[in-house]
Structure formats: structure tokens, C-alpha cells
Amino acid sequence: MPFEKVQPEKLSTSVVRQIELLILRGILRPGERLPSERELSERLGVSRPSLRDAIADLQGKGLLSSKAGSGIYVADVLGSAFSPALTRLFATHDEAVFDYLSFRRDMEGLAAERAARLGSDSDLKVVQALFEKMETAHAKRNPEDEARLDAQFHTAIIEASHNVVMLHMMRSMFELLQEGVFYNRQVMFKQRTTREALLDQHRAINDALQARDPAAARAAVEAHLDYVGQALADQQRADRNEAIARKRLAHETES
Structure with missing residues (x-):
């Protein structure tokens, strides 16, 4: 039978999916600063380590970028539309x-x-x-x-x-x-x-x-x-x- 056991989803994966959808739907816009780590972890109801894993994943995908001493921002995903x-x-x-x-x-x-x-x-x-x-x-x-x-x-x-x-x-x-x-x-x-x-x-x-x-x-x-x-x-x-x-x-x- 074509069934597999359901695997529990990591919290960081849920965070990644939520932020991806916010960017995809245009709710989070290029250049927009995300809330602080503390505030964002509270809003999402996840631990800071789980949030950090999600942020790192999204940065690796090119959807978020960090600015030293400033915070995490939605990457300029529009910049590649035209050379x-x-x-x-x-x-x-x-x-x-x-x-x-x-x-x-x-x-x-x-x-x-x-x-x-x-x-x-x-x-x-x-x-x-x-x-x-x-x-x-x-x-x-x-x-x-x-x-x-x-x-x-x-x-x-x-x-x-x-x-x-x-x-x-x-x-x-x-x-x-x-x-x-x-x-x-x-x-x-x-x-x-x-x-x-x-x-x-x-x-x-x-x-x-x-x-x-x-x-x-x-x-x-x-x-x-x-x-x-x-x-x-x-x-x-x-x-x-x-x-x-x-x-x-x-x-x-x-x-």
C-alpha cells in the first residue's frame, strides 16, 4: 500500500513555510525589517533556537538577509528581475x-x-x-x-x-x-x-x-x-x- 508513517514537522520548518508564504503573497516586502528575535519568537510561539534555524534556512535560500547591528530584512528579491x-x-x-x-x-x-x-x-x-x-x-x-x-x-x-x-x-x-x-x-x-x-x-x-x-x-x-x-x-x-x-x-x- 502507498502509505508512509507521518513524520512530525520540525518547528523551524513551520516557521520557514509561514515566512515564505508571507513573502510570496507580498505581505512581507523587499527591504522590510523583521521584528527582533525575541519579539518574533514570541509571536510565532517557538523557541529562539528554532527561530534561528528557520532564519538561517531562509537566508540560505536568499529570501532573508542580515545587516550587522541592524537586524534581519526581507532580501531584495526583485533585484534580479532585470539585469x-x-x-x-x-x-x-x-x-x-x-x-x-x-x-x-x-x-x-x-x-x-x-x-x-x-x-x-x-x-x-x-x-x-x-x-x-x-x-x-x-x-x-x-x-x-x-x-x-x-x-x-x-x-x-x-x-x-x-x-x-x-x-x-x-x-x-x-x-x-x-x-x-x-x-x-x-x-x-x-x-x-x-x-x-x-x-x-x-x-x-x-x-x-x-x-x-x-x-x-x-x-x-x-x-x-x-x-x-x-x-x-x-x-x-x-x-x-x-x-x-x-x-x-x-x-x-x-x-
């Missing part, structure tokens, strides 16, 4: 910007559709809370805060879609966006008309999600990213025109 050479290539070719937006349009449209269907009430409350923070930042006219909350809002939608592969893939994409590899989000939030349009678009996305309307949520995300793409194309065209106009002005001044 430095490919990242530099993205940053130096405009074509990558629009391919990036097209990719986001497809992926985030699907994520919004899934979030409207599969997201829990708590998921949607997170999205709602972030949108309300966006409204507050908009009133204060702080481009840096608006850009940061924009990324958090979109990430929350992806988290609400409950697809862990999509979650980690898109987080790595947002990391590149945050570093300004594709374009500077803050620039878009410095223009009054663009800021108003972006807030209205995020409101439409949030309204569709809260109404649990998958088709409307996907359409709102796609319309938003179409707008971002057009705004960037217009800005690039304006920058090129300004460069030409400056050459004309310099030539006329010298004549």
Missing part, C-alpha cells in the same frame, strides 16, 4: 517607455478586472484608503507625494488580483519606474491640467472597483494608461520642438 545591462538599455531608448506602458496597460487592466471579481472587502478598502490619500496629496499640490501614492494605488490593485506571479513581476516593474528608468512620474504631477485629469482617472478606477464592475475597472485602467502614454508623447514632442526653436533663436541672435 543592470538591460536596465541601462531601457533607460536610453524611448521605444522602451511606450512598450512599458503598453505592457502595464495589458497587465494592470487584467489585474483590475480580477480585483473587481476576486478582491476581498479588505482589499478594496486598501484601494479606497489610498485613493483618499491621493485626494489629500492633490489638494496639497505635492508632486512627490502624488507620484508615490500613484505607485501604491496601482500596486494595491495588483495585490487585490491575488496572482502572486503578477504581483512580483509588476513590483519589479514599479521599482524601475520609481528609479526613473522609464520616465519621471513627478513631472506629470507638476502640470495642473494633467494633475486634474490623473485624479479623475484614478477616481474612475476606484469607483469601478468599489462597484465590483470588472469590465468598467479594466476600461478605466486602460483609459488611464492611454492618457499617460499620450501625455508622454506630447511632452517628448514639445521637448524636441523647444530644442529646435532654441537653435533658431541662437542662430538669429548670432546673425
Whole structure:
């Protein structure tokens, strides 16, 4: 008969599995510091030796890292998504910007559709809370805060879609966006008309999600990213025109 005796599981193995799942599901994020050894052992209900065994195992797997005198952190598991050479290539070719937006349009449209269907009430409350923070930042006219909350809002939608592969893939994409590899989000939030349009678009996305309307949520995300793409194309065209106009002005001044 194909049966084997059930072996009792080591406590450290249970700890490893719990922390792995927290990282996989995006609850523990790259760079996040874990509680102290004492606090974590109490929360998990295990001895410190068992906890140390689990931490060592997770470090060996590359999921946790230690910083001398600082503690244990979730490793930068997103860092390997793109090689430095490919990242530099993205940053130096405009074509990558629009391919990036097209990719986001497809992926985030699907994520919004899934979030409207599969997201829990708590998921949607997170999205709602972030949108309300966006409204507050908009009133204060702080481009840096608006850009940061924009990324958090979109990430929350992806988290609400409950697809862990999509979650980690898109987080790595947002990391590149945050570093300004594709374009500077803050620039878009410095223009009054663009800021108003972006807030209205995020409101439409949030309204569709809260109404649990998958088709409307996907359409709102796609319309938003179409707008971002057009705004960037217009800005690039304006920058090129300004460069030409400056050459004309310099030539006329010298004549």
C-alpha cells in the first residue's frame, strides 16, 4: 500500500513555510525589517533556537538577509528581475517607455478586472484608503507625494488580483519606474491640467472597483494608461520642438 508513517514537522520548518508564504503573497516586502528575535519568537510561539534555524534556512535560500547591528530584512528579491545591462538599455531608448506602458496597460487592466471579481472587502478598502490619500496629496499640490501614492494605488490593485506571479513581476516593474528608468512620474504631477485629469482617472478606477464592475475597472485602467502614454508623447514632442526653436533663436541672435 502507498502509505508512509507521518513524520512530525520540525518547528523551524513551520516557521520557514509561514515566512515564505508571507513573502510570496507580498505581505512581507523587499527591504522590510523583521521584528527582533525575541519579539518574533514570541509571536510565532517557538523557541529562539528554532527561530534561528528557520532564519538561517531562509537566508540560505536568499529570501532573508542580515545587516550587522541592524537586524534581519526581507532580501531584495526583485533585484534580479532585470539585469543592470538591460536596465541601462531601457533607460536610453524611448521605444522602451511606450512598450512599458503598453505592457502595464495589458497587465494592470487584467489585474483590475480580477480585483473587481476576486478582491476581498479588505482589499478594496486598501484601494479606497489610498485613493483618499491621493485626494489629500492633490489638494496639497505635492508632486512627490502624488507620484508615490500613484505607485501604491496601482500596486494595491495588483495585490487585490491575488496572482502572486503578477504581483512580483509588476513590483519589479514599479521599482524601475520609481528609479526613473522609464520616465519621471513627478513631472506629470507638476502640470495642473494633467494633475486634474490623473485624479479623475484614478477616481474612475476606484469607483469601478468599489462597484465590483470588472469590465468598467479594466476600461478605466486602460483609459488611464492611454492618457499617460499620450501625455508622454506630447511632452517628448514639445521637448524636441523647444530644442529646435532654441537653435533658431541662437542662430538669429548670432546673425
